[in-house]
Amino acid sequence: MTQPTDDLTALATPYALHAMPEAERTDIERRLADAPPEVARAFDDEVRAVRETMAVISAATAVEPPYELRDRIFADITAAPVVPLRRKPRPWRATILAAAAAVVIGLGALGVGLALRPAPTVSTPEQIFAAPDVRTVSGDIPGGGTATVVFSREKDAGVLVMNNVTPPEAGTVYQMWLINDDGPHSAGTMDAQAVAPSTTAVLPDLDGSSTLAFTIEPPGGSQQPTTEPFAALSLT
Amino acid sequence: MTLIVAVDRLRLVTTDLDQLLRQVARQDVDAFATFYDQTRARVFGLVTRVLRDPGYSEETTQDIYLQVWRTADAYNPAAGSPLSWLMTLAHRRAVDRVRSEQAASQRESRYGAANVETPSDQVADSVLLSDERRQVTDCLDSLTDTQREAIQLAYYDGLTYVQVSERLSANLATIKSRMRDAIRGLRRCLGVA
Numbered sequence: 526m527t528q529p530t531d532d533l534t535a536l537a538t539p540y541a542l543h544a545m546p547e548a549e550r551t552d553i554e555r556r557l558a559d560a561p562p563e564v565a566r567a568f569d570d571e572v573r574a575v576r577e578t579m580a581v582i583s584a585a586t587a588v589e590p591p592y593e594l595r596d597r598i599f600a601d602i603t604a605a606p607v608v609p610l611r612r613k614p615r616p617w618r619a620t621i622l623a624a625a626a627a628v629v630i631g632l633g634a635l636g637v638g639l640a641l642r643p644a645p646t647v648s649t650p651e652q653i654f655a656a657p658d659v660r661t662v663s664g665d666i667p668g669g670g671t672a673t674v675v676f677s678r679e680k681d682a683g684v685l686v687m688n689n690v691t692p693p694e695a696g697t698v699y700q701m702w703l704i705n706d707d708g709p710h711s712a713g714t715m716d717a718q719a720v721a722p723s724t725t726a727v728l729p730d731l732d733g734s735s736t737l738a739f740t741i742e743p744p745g746g747s748q749q750p751t752t753e754p755f756a757a758l759s760l761t
Numbered sequence: 762m763t764l765i766v767a768v769d770r771l772r773l774v775t776t777d778l779d780q781l782l783r784q785v786a787r788q789d790v791d792a793f794a795t796f797y798d799q800t801r802a803r804v805f806g807l808v809t810r811v812l813r814d815p816g817y818s819e820e821t822t823q824d825i826y827l828q829v830w831r832t833a834d835a836y837n838p839a840a841g842s843p844l845s846w847l848m849t850l851a852h853r854r855a856v857d858r859v860r861s862e863q864a865a866s867q868r869e870s871r872y873g874a875a876n877v878e879t880p881s882d883q884v885a886d887s888v889l890l891s892d893e894r895r896q897v898t899d900c901l902d903s904l905t906d907t908q909r910e911a912i913q914l915a916y917y918d919g920l921t922y923v924q925v926s927e928r929l930s931a932n933l934a935t936i937k938s939r940m941r942d943a944i945r946g947l948r949r950c951l952g953v954a
Contacts, residue, residue, distance in 0.1 A: 571941075
């Protein structure tokens with residue numbers, strides 16, 4: 526069966542959308558193998574463009590699956606005898622937090638997952654993301670890098686993500702302050718080691734704070750800020 | 762206040778998913794967990810939109826991720842982004858399932874042709890994904906009604922382009938060009954290379 530090649534190209538979009546029966550798909554693949562290289566290339570380019578477009582479009586239909594599905598999938602893969610595991614998996618709970626934070630920062634960072642507060646409850650980021658009033662604020666840090674806070678008033682909690690922030694000088698730490706009507710309250714410190722290319726921290730208790738401010742403090746942090754904030758994010 | 766636009770973020774996602782997929786190909790369970798968490802809402806949402814049955818959708822999503830685990834080494838970066846590899850695989854599985862269940866003829870479209878949007882109480886609980894969702898929805902809205910209808914029937918309802926032409930009483934050439942123009946419109950609007 527011989528058909529003109531422009532007919533073949535016109536089928537690239539339905540082919541890429543899986544909008545044809547299996548038999549026709551196979552037939553097209555056979556015809557492509559015999560087609561002039563420029564026709565095959567044009568077809569492939571169109572298919573690729575359709576797929577990349579629909580990959581972006583998938584944001585429009587995103588729906589969280591039930592949590593139990595995760596357990597079933599991991600039961601599947603750990604049972605699938607393919608190649609011996611190279612190392613033992615970390616506990617899932619630690620991974621969930623890192624993954625949740627990775628979503629927040631746009632996934633560009635190299636290393637994620639340094640929670641500054643002792644053992645934040647793992648579900649906090651997920652609760653924040655699920656909150657109907659979830660908000661994001663973001664700003665540049667003078668001296669380099671950005672800070673982003675994803676927070677929910679309803680959950681009274683937030684997640685701070687710092688990207689590419691210049692680490693504090695030796696003998697100092699950065700201290701974070703949540704400022705409400707009563708004044709500043711420490712939200713933790715980070716030293717030079719803590720400030721990786723990407724740093725995340727859970728802010729478990731917003732308590733009506735309107736601002737998250739950063740100061741330079743001596744090691745271990747201070748009870749109250751001892752320097753002027755070098756950066757601040759308005760939590761509105 | 763900085764907002765990363767969808768396509769810029771996709772580039773970042775791509776770098777990250779690319780790395781993760783390579784690790785998954787080496788059977789790294791941690792990397793798989795992160796990959797799952799970063800993509801599960803897109804995959805489950807698309808599968809649910811096509812299958813419209815929670816049980817089938819969960820089974821199919823499970824199959825898709827098992828396939829990811831087994832075939833991650835087949836991913837070829839030269840052929841497209843990791844997200845497009847995944848979503849193509851997911852859509853194929855969902856459409857195959859619809860056809861094998863022969864459900865297409867029985868199921869009724871609960872959403873109108875113009876409504877590709879997901880009810881807001883079910884959307885993914887990632888704030889940045891929801892920003893992206895808004896942008897993507899705007900682009901879907903920028904299509905003509907007939908273009909959107911063609912995408913709805915072919916992509917989300919799993920009809921073949923021949924079935925779409927029968928459903929809309931339009932000839933095949935018209936349907937094919939409508940689908941192509943719809944994709945071009947979306948590409949332009951989203952800035953997809």
